[in-house]
Amino acid sequence: EEQKQYLAGFTMGHDVARAVSGLPVVSGSVGGLGSSLTIGGGAANLDGQAIPYGPERIAYEAQDAVIAEGKKLCNEEKAKREKNPLDMWDEIISRSDANEFPKGTDVFLHKFHGMFHVAPNQNAYMMRLRIPGGLMHAWQLAGLADLADKSAGGYIDITTRANLQLREIQADQARSVLYGIRELDLISLGSGGDNVRNCTASCLSGIDPDELIETIPLAKRMHHYILNHREVFGLPRKFNIAFDAGGRIASLDDTNDIGFRAARVTEENADTDLSSGVYFQLTLGGITGHKDFARDTGVLLTADEAVEVAGAILRVFVKNGDRTDRKKARLKYVLDDWGFDKFLTVVEEEYGRTLRRVPKDKLTCVDNEDRVAHVGFHSQRQTDCHYVGVVFPVGRMTSDQARHLAAIANEFGNGEIRLTVWQNLIIPNIASADIDAVKARIEACGLDWQATAFQAGLVACTGSAGCKFAGADTKANAMVLARHLESLFELDVPINIHFTGCHHSCAQHYIGDIGLIACKVEQGDDMVDGYHIVLGGGWGARQGIGREIFQSVVFDEIPMLIASLIAHYLEDRKAQESFVDF
Ligand code: SF4
Numbered sequence: 001e002e003q004k005q006y007l008a009g010f011t012m013g014h015d016v017a018r019a020v021s022g023l024p025v026v027s028g029s030v031g032g033l034g035s036s037l038t039i040g041g042g043a044a045n046l047d048g049q050a051i052p053y054g055p056e057r058i059a060y061e062a063q064d065a066v067i068a069e070g071k072k073l074c075n076e077e078k079a080k081r082e083k084n085p086l087d088m089w090d091e092i093i094s095r096s097d098a099n100e101f102p103k104g105t106d107v108f109l110h111k112f113h114g115m116f117h118v119a120p121n122q123n124a125y126m127m128r129l130r131i132p133g134g135l136m137h138a139w140q141l142a143g144l145a146d147l148a149d150k151s152a153g154g155y156i157d158i159t160t161r162a163n164l165q166l167r168e169i170q171a172d173q174a175r176s177v178l179y180g181i182r183e184l185d186l187i188s189l190g191s192g193g194d195n196v197r198n199c200t201a202s203c204l205s206g207i208d209p210d211e212l213i214e215t216i217p218l219a220k221r222m223h224h225y226i227l228n229h230r231e232v233f234g235l236p237r238k239f240n241i242a243f244d245a246g247g248r249i250a251s252l253d254d255t256n257d258i259g260f261r262a263a264r265v266t267e268e269n270a271d272t273d274l275s276s277g278v279y280f281q282l283t284l285g286g287i288t289g290h291k292d293f294a295r296d297t298g299v300l301l302t303a304d305e306a307v308e309v310a311g312a313i314l315r316v317f318v319k320n321g322d323r324t325d326r327k328k329a330r331l332k333y334v335l336d337d338w339g340f341d342k343f344l345t346v347v348e349e350e351y352g353r354t355l356r357r358v359p360k361d362k363l364t365c366v367d368n369e370d371r372v373a374h375v376g377f378h379s380q381r382q383t384d385c386h387y388v389g390v391v392f393p394v395g396r397m398t399s400d401q402a403r404h405l406a407a408i409a410n411e412f413g414n415g416e417i418r419l420t421v422w423q424n425l426i427i428p429n430i431a432s433a434d435i436d437a438v439k440a441r442i443e444a445c446g447l448d449w450q451a452t453a454f455q456a457g458l459v460a461c462t463g464s465a466g467c468k469f470a471g472a473d474t475k476a477n478a479m480v481l482a483r484h485l486e487s488l489f490e491l492d493v494p495i496n497i498h499f500t501g502c503h504h505s506c507a508q509h510y511i512g513d514i515g516l517i518a519c520k521v522e523q524g525d526d527m528v529d530g531y532h533i534v535l536g537g538g539w540g541a542r543q544g545i546g547r548e549i550f551q552s553v554v555f556d557e558i559p560m561l562i563a564s565l566i567a568h569y570l571e572d573r574k575a576q577e578s579f580v581d582f
Contacts, residue, residue, distance in 0.1 A: 046078065046082065056231050056233060058315060058318050059080070059231070059318050060081065061319070062234075062318060062320070062321075063323055076326065077236070079105035080194070083109060085110075085112035085113070085193060086112060088109060088110070092174060092178070096178075097172075101119065101171045111192030111193035112189070112193040114128045114129065114191040116192055118466055119468065121467060121468055121470075122167065122465075124167065124168045124169055125171070126462075126466060127178075128159070128163060128165045129186050129187070130163065130187055130188065130197070131419060132199045133199065133243075133418075134162030134201070134418050134421075135205075135416065136186075136417050138407070138413075138415045138417055141402050142403050144181070145399035145402035145406070146399070148402075149399045150173075151169060152173070154398065155167070155396055156397055156402050157396050157462070158395040158397070158423045160395075160423060160461075160506060161421060162200050162419040163419065164419065190233060193238070194234075195233055195235060195239070196232060196238075197238055199243075201215035201216045201219035202244055202247045202250075203418045203420045203426060204245075204248060206381075207429070209379070209381045210246070211247030211248075211262070212247075213262050213278045215243035215244065215245045215260075218243045218303060218307065221307050222310060229314075231315060232311070232315070236317070236321030236322055236323050236329040237321065237326065237329035240286070241257065241258045241310060242260070244259065244261045244262060246261070246263070246365070246368060247368055250369050252508075252540075254283060254294045255293065255511065255539065256294055258294070258331075259283040260280040260281070260282065260310075262279070263278070263279055263365045264279075264363065264364040264366070265277060265279060265300075265362060269363075279363075280301045280303065281300060282297045282299040282301055282309065283295060283297065284340075284343075285331055285335045286332075288545065289504060290332060292332050293539075295335075295340075297340055299358075300358040309355070313331075316343070317334060322334075369540055371456075371494040372453070372456050373389070375389040375449075375450065376388065376389055377430075384432050385429050385430065385431065386435060387428040387429070387430065388427050388442070389424055390424060390426070391449065391456070392447065394423065394459075394460040394479060395424070396475070397447070401445045404444070408427055412431070412434045412438050413429045416428055422457075422459065452491070453494045453495060454482045457494045457497060457512075459507045459508070460499040461474050461500050462474070462501065469501060470502055470518060471520055471529070472501060472555065474501045474516075477516075477531075481558060488563055489567075493579070495566070497516070498515045502517070502518060510545045510546045511544075511546070512537050513538070514533065514535055514562060514565075515535075516532070517531060517534070519552055521554050523554055528555070530552050530555055531552075532550065532552065533548070533550040533553060533562075535549050535565075537580075538580050566579075569582050
C-alpha cells in the first residue's frame, strides 16, 4: 500500500507498473531499451488485467480502439498483447538452456529477437541480423563465420535486404548465437516479426562516382533511431525503409514502404523557399508482393529531415494500421484507404511541422544505374581505387569462404565489406596494382568475381530447404535453370530471373524480367515442384509489375520453356531492345 501511495504521484515506468499491478517484473532495464518513466496505465489484456507499458503504449491504444469498435484482433496482435516480445530475453535464454524450441505463438514472438524457428524444414533456428546499409567490418564477417561453424550450419546467407542470416542453429545454441553476435557488435533485435527490417541504402555510398549523396550514414541513423524508439516496435506488420543515392547500383527503394530517392534542385529551379542542392523524394507504400511500388508523395526532404519524418510515419502507421487482418496490415492499405492528402496531413501533425511540397518539374532526377555493377571490378570515385563485387550463387557462402573474403578485405582493401540487395558482397578500396592478386585469391576460395548475365541477375529466396512457406526448392531450382541457360546463350544484356517460394515474395518475383513463384503441381499421383511464371517486371526507371504468362508449370519443363523465350528474344529483338521492351 505504501508503495502504491508513493507511486501515485508518479507516472509509471514499465517495470514499476508491473510491480504495482502485481505482475512479475520481467526486465530491470531502466536506462536500456526497455526503460520508460513516462507512461500511465489504462489498457487491459484479454483477461482484464492491467497492461503495464512504456513508449509502446500507442500500439496497445491502437489495439484498444479495435476492441472498442467490437472488432477482433488477429492472432498475432493477441499474442503481442498477452506478452510484450521485447521482454522475452530471459525466456529465450532459458529455453536454450533447456534445449527447447518455442511453441505456439511464441514462435512468432521470438522473431522480434531475430530468432526464427523454421520447423518442419530444418527444426532449427534461423537467425537474421540487421546491418544498416549492408556495411560491416571484415573482423565481424570472420567472427560470424566462426560462430556459424561453432553454433550454426557452417555457412552464411546474404539476403535481398543486404543482410546476413545464420541457419541450422540447434535449440541449445541459441544462447551462444545471441551472445556471439553481440560480442561482434552486431544485433538481431527487430529483424523479424512486426518490425522495421534492415534499413538499406546505396551500397557504393561514398565511393560511387555517380551518386548524388552518401546514403549509408542515413541508413545507420535510421537504424539507431529505431533501436532507441521503443514505440516503433509496435507496428501492425513488417515495414521496409530504403535510401537511394541515384548511383550505379539500385537499392530498390521503390519496393519499400518508405523510399527516399535522391534528386537535385538546380540553381535554375531554386527560389526563396527552395534552395538548390540534393534532397530526397519521399515515396510511400511499396510492396511488390501485392503488386504495388512506392508512389511519389510530392514531398521533398533534406537529409537531416528524413529520419524524423520516417519516425512520424511509423507512429502514424502504429496508430492506424489494420490489426484485424494480416493481409491488409501493411502501410499500402492505410494509403489506399485514406489517400495521400489525408495521410500526409496526419504525418504533419505527428511531425509537428509542414512538409515541403515541390512539383516534380523542379527536380533533376538521375538514372545512373548499371545493372551489372554489383559484380566484378569497377573504378571508384577515389583515384586508383577499385571495388570488386564477388559472385555468390543465390547468396550463400561457406564459413571458410567468409573468412577468406574477410582476409582479402583486410589485406587489399580497408577492412570494409558491403552487402548488396542483389545477394552478393563488395570489397572496396583495392589499388590497381592489387587487382590480379585479388582475382586469384577470390578464385582460390572457390568463388568468382565475374558472372554470366544470368547469374548476375539471379535472385532466389530461401525456399523449401529452410522455409516452411515454400512451395519449391527455389535456390536449387534457380541454379539448375541458370546453368542450363548459360550452356545455351551468351547474353549481351542482363536478364533478371527472380525465384520466390510463396506469396510473401521475398525474392520479389514481380520485378524480375522473368519471375517465378512456386506452387505444387499435380503429376500423376504426386504433387511436384512447379511455378507460375510472370514476365516483364522492372524497378526504378524501368518500373513494372510482371504479368502472369504461364500457370502451374512443372519445374522439369521450365528450363526448356524459358530457353525458348530467350531464343525468341535474341532472334527477333531490335538493336538495343531489352527483354522487357521486347
Ligand atoms: Fe519463405 Fe516465402 Fe519468403 Fe521464400 S518467399 S523465403 S518461401 S516466406
